[in-house]
Amino acid sequence: MELLLTRIKRGDHQAFKELFELYHKKVYRFATRFADDDQADDIVQDVFIHIWKTRHAIKEDVKLDALLFNTSKQQLSNWYRKHREEPLDEDSIPAAEEYEEQDATHHLAARKKILSQCVNRLPPRRREVFTLYHHEGLSYQEIAQYLNISISAVGNHLYLASEFLREQTQSYRG
Structure with missing residues (x-):
């Protein structure tokens, strides 16, 4: 899977599509634990957009699951800050x-x-x-x-x- 990240880092659209197809359901399931279905769809989209936009900064030794999890957690927090009156307690998101x-x-x-x-x-x-x-x-x-x-x-x-x-x-x- 790390090869997939290397290809994405180089701007390979097909590799990014593969990443999305492999992991969007997992990211969606995570997001639905904290948001409703429509909101989770938005959060998933934000996660993958963020990964694409910041692909050049991805470190070579990063694990794919860790990247997706941390990006999901970050995007979920961002979404809560923008759309909720009460912020999300990041400690409530499991490790x-x-x-x-x-x-x-x-x-x-x-x-x-x-x-x-x-x-x-x-x-x-x-x-x-x-x-x-x-x-x-x-x-x-x-x-x-x-x-x-x-x-x-x-x-x-x-x-x-x-x-x-x-x-x-x-x-x-x-």
Whole structure:
């Protein structure tokens, strides 16, 4: 990603477009924690405009996430100063590490919800085998004995469940 910043620093419009496409949702999610949706849109736009306008001052060793987070925090504060009677307490904005942790927790919860919905769409027997293996921690042999099926049938159900889940969740990645 640091190569992307180097290209932006040189004025590469395509690199800037890539940066925006990769990170605008993340910046937007951060902004919506402190502003409504329309205001967050404005703040996101301000963040990327600021990065473009100050691209020549970007240090070579800066981390992309740190640049985006600090610029977002700065633009959010600027927006509050211009549009709110009560200024934003910058101490109420979490540190980058805390925000990253919260963001990761949010994404993990969303992925678990999607996976759960996909598991519920498995055929009943396959869902039962999947649940016994992944949630109950039973071995292939224990599942086979419990359900009175062969060990190879257990393996087949788990393989087909994995393929189905991989296919179903593919569109949610990224």
